[in-house]
Amino acid sequence: MSDAFTPNPVTPYLKPPRGSEATRPEPRSLFESSPPDLKVLAELSGQNVLYSRQFSFQQVAELCKLAAFLEQVEIWPYHPLDGKIVTTAFFEASTRTRTSFESAVHRLAGKIISIPDGSITGAKKGESLQDIGEMFNAYCDCVVMRHTETDAPKRILQNLRVPLINAGNGSGEHPTQALADWYALLKWKPRLAAPFETGDRRLQMGILGTPGSMRAVKSFLLMSLLFADHIEKVTVISEMADPFGKDVTESLNRADIEYEVTNDIRESLPKLDVIYMNSIAFLGDSYKALDARYKLDAESPLKKDAVILHPLARLDELDTSLDKTPHNLYFSQAHGAVFVRQALLLAVLGRLDRLPEFS
């Protein structure tokens, strides 16, 4: 990395504190594996970001490399999102996702219109999402939306003509969370960002959760299919007979990836390299814990170098006794969400040309 760049002032705060062995992979390795290809990212200009399957392997890899650059340097002085307004329309409230997008926009010197809760909006008057979409065409350059209803993106896109970034739609998808998940994994093992090479060891991946009904889990699993060559097997640990649903099952089969469903966590856990966990789902109008029997803590029979991902918020299914162990990749995952969302916003809003030269 060129000495011309000021280091990102956030960096010291992301280092695990003294006494913690949490895994914090440096972004440097991913960035230097090969610099971001802006031609690939330019394909995203003006695009909606609705679900994992719209991305190619290369787009995900380049977004993550750009995120690695943005995590290392102080980008704000370049004001790349100058004059751009992003609306964070959170008809379903959230602290984590909304504030992470707002942080991403601020660090890029963009501007924010914030709708933090659906109950305090015209939606209370019964206004349609279609009409809200037409309105947003004049108000902002991009809408980041979270909604309790799965068809909300479809409805707002009937009239919305500026890019929409889906921050979670009912039991649909949460594609930017999947990007954050894979950004953490690509920093952890930069070789995953390149095609599989004979001799690489494939990953045993586990999922504690229900892809069919939990949007973050679904998006993660579907994005993981882009990396199928690097994956030995996906083991879904669930008590449900069909944790996938028809749509995900079809994608799994098309991807030619080996997978299994088991309810035996003790038998499966010791084999896994990556465990993705999420037990909280927003169903209907409240939060429910599924598969609550499956908890992880420092006593769980984890492989020595296994890492855990969790989109957070968590209740007690992911015990805090794991926070200081090297299994903790989930804090890095949470931190990194800001940078990969910055990369995505720059690409979607067509502002890659405002970036400085990388070298």
Added chain:
Amino acid sequence: MSDAFTPNPVTPYLKPPRGSEATRPEPRSLFESSPPDLKVLAELSGQNVLYSRQFSFQQVAELCKLAAFLEQVEIWPYHPLDGKIVTTAFFEASTRTRTSFESAVHRLAGKIISIPDGSITGAKKGESLQDIGEMFNAYCDCVVMRHTETDAPKRILQNLRVPLINAGNGSGEHPTQALADWYALLKWKPRLAAPFETGDRRLQMGILGTPGSMRAVKSFLLMSLLFADHIEKVTVISEMADPFGKDVTESLNRADIEYEVTNDIRESLPKLDVIYMNSIAFLGDSYKALDARYKLDAESPLKKDAVILHPLARLDELDTSLDKTPHNLYFSQAHGAVFVRQALLLAVLGRLDRLPEFS
């Protein structure tokens, strides 16, 4: 318009999509009819904006011409509201109006303090609006307030000394909505911005709603009185015996304008050039639909060139089948609200001198 200006980047998103014949009048004609007279607009510096009747015909015309300029060009690089803070104090929540003001401030490079809902404020502690007004004197340069109580502006103005812009006060007024309404009409027929000339055809104007109890309708009707010379007659279609109330009736009589009240929508509709519709009113603490029998859809017996205005949000009284027809002026009306609010903020905050030369 001088080539020195960058076109407003929002413009492509405001064009009706392919297949739609919605009426989108270009701002160019209004702006070029005669450029904005900044001396007239300077009269508004430091003024509160509380109700329609405070404006002169000329102030409305010049505000709309300035809005037409702001709609065409990218104004952000001039940072006209540099260093200015606007508080959007929405004790009565709103998506549309609050976000439209916030977009207006952002595009002018001003700053925003956002109070999106009255239930999450000190008001819950029973704090008086008078005390809130005294507080705002130190916090910001301008307050945009919406409140469920009609006397809220009067109460906050006991101590507030920075300009107040009324974004809706109970069953009082909504003057900036009326400005948005007339901005749409003046773009549609720029001759309305000049004195009536013999040979012009006067407009048949219709109102579906209750001016006496719906603040947006009231403000629109009262602002229309400034254009009385251009209006043949105002027909209010309502089931109520007295849809005006004493105050509006007096203004109507003083304005020497012909008006009538009828409940026969089928007989009146085919004669009207402009139909202003609003059937949702905030009464007490909830939304009520009045005159719900009167609905418009693509089958309604509308004059060929008739245009419809509606402040939105709408329920089902204005059918979406009209959206793609030339009768749809309400989408342009919604878009234009941002630009006329920009013009108003520049005038009230005394920043007209930051504008570039128009030619």
Added chain:
Amino acid sequence: MSDAFTPNPVTPYLKPPRGSEATRPEPRSLFESSPPDLKVLAELSGQNVLYSRQFSFQQVAELCKLAAFLEQVEIWPYHPLDGKIVTTAFFEASTRTRTSFESAVHRLAGKIISIPDGSITGAKKGESLQDIGEMFNAYCDCVVMRHTETDAPKRILQNLRVPLINAGNGSGEHPTQALADWYALLKWKPRLAAPFETGDRRLQMGILGTPGSMRAVKSFLLMSLLFADHIEKVTVISEMADPFGKDVTESLNRADIEYEVTNDIRESLPKLDVIYMNSIAFLGDSYKALDARYKLDAESPLKKDAVILHPLARLDELDTSLDKTPHNLYFSQAHGAVFVRQALLLAVLGRLDRLPEFS
């Protein structure tokens, strides 16, 4: 003050309106008593601001002198908080405190992420403050937090590594309110910012409220102990047997300050120079008025030059008939909170070097 500075544009709005004799001390005297000592303020860089007792007399005096500078000049053009993000995390909602911090950040050209209410956050999902703290490490440079629970700062600080400013924690403290209180007093009597000199007249200070259970009162009283040399006696007027609680009692005793508790307001009031009043406390999950028998109005037997402080919001315990009298120092106190919070943010965020030369 050098002529190089533009006067703060807010100044005219802070002057009491015609007909009001409210006390508005000019910041000039405090600033010119001796200019702010930035070396002392540099001690605060990167520090959490949790309670009154963490400050030294000198730090409070210098913060208030810097506030006096910021109140007089227009600081925004120097952009001292360029690129810095402050999160206002108000899990307990507030209009006054949140908007005053946001105004402070805006005037310094910083950026804001706003969480205006705890009910619209991941906290609803049961997410822990510890996890929220870890998240904030990547999102912002500083967190200003208000919470209903007294141990909330302790919990978030388990993982939060950027500075935390406590804006009120249950029945704990409200240190920045105490700074605002003392800023008002130091402008009123600049000699209080210097060591006591023989011949100065000591103050008779009164408190109408319950320091043990009202955080603003507690913080004010504890910060007042730094000025013990200037105080003749503290009289707490309360109906409670022990209005202090063990912790405050110990601090009072250590400070070697004379104090008494009485329930006789009529006997005590005429002797007091400063009356600090607060009768609203947030207890549990609602607001309660304590000691509601004790009200002040224009007929109260106040000493001629006595001044009243009240953190506001108020109900009817502090009558509006006092607003136009010289006893009213509470409006100045409310205004000044913005400037002393600006001073604090500059110090905590290590941006004192962005200030212009004072002379």
